[in-house]
Amino acid sequence: MSVPAHAKLSPVESVLTRTVGDEMVLLNLSTEYYFGLDPVGAAMWQAICDTGTLTGAQEVLSGVYDVETARVGNDLRDLVEQLVEHHLLEVADE
């Protein structure tokens, strides 16, 4: 699925998060599905939760990581699509 850049993103209500070592684990209580994020993925999750959009998260992360903005955007989009697919993140109707 393709997520619009300005679509409102938010964690699914039944998702719990926990840091385990240097990674973050997401648990969806509805599906009993666990999903692990490495430190970069965890930073992406946090940026998405804080800003609520792909573009907002991209801006935050571009200021933190010394990589091309386009690459940050592509990695973010890949992650968001996985999170949506696994019912961990939801895209609000526009």
Add this chain to the structure above:
Amino acid sequence: MSSVRPRIGAGDVARVAAAVPVLLVLDAMVRLLGVRRGQQVLERLVPLRALAPDRDPAGGVEAAGIALALDRAAARVCRWSGRCLRRSLALWAWLRLRGVDAQIQFGVRRQGTALVGHAWVSHDGLAIAETAEMLAAHVSFGEVK
């Protein structure tokens, strides 16, 4: 490595037999509603009773016996994943009937490249019928109620 299991008596067999349909119903509930909504429905179906002042079922032998029966029943009928969750929901509901307002906790541990989840019941911060090894191995998501 071998493990020693306590011998099972006639009363235990009856408990295991009684636990089987309970676990099957809880499995259907979780599949249909998810954990959180399933627990909310169960909360309405199983109201919290008053705790008799001279009883402590959460830390008592009775709770351990129920947990053991649920474990044995789950091992026989639960071929699906999430066995510990069904067992925890059943124990949580049983405790409510005895006046104990317990909580269900979720934890996770890393096993190689896989994440392995676990659920258990706690009351007043203490896990009920769980081994210290199991608790130490998991990082808790905290109480879910």
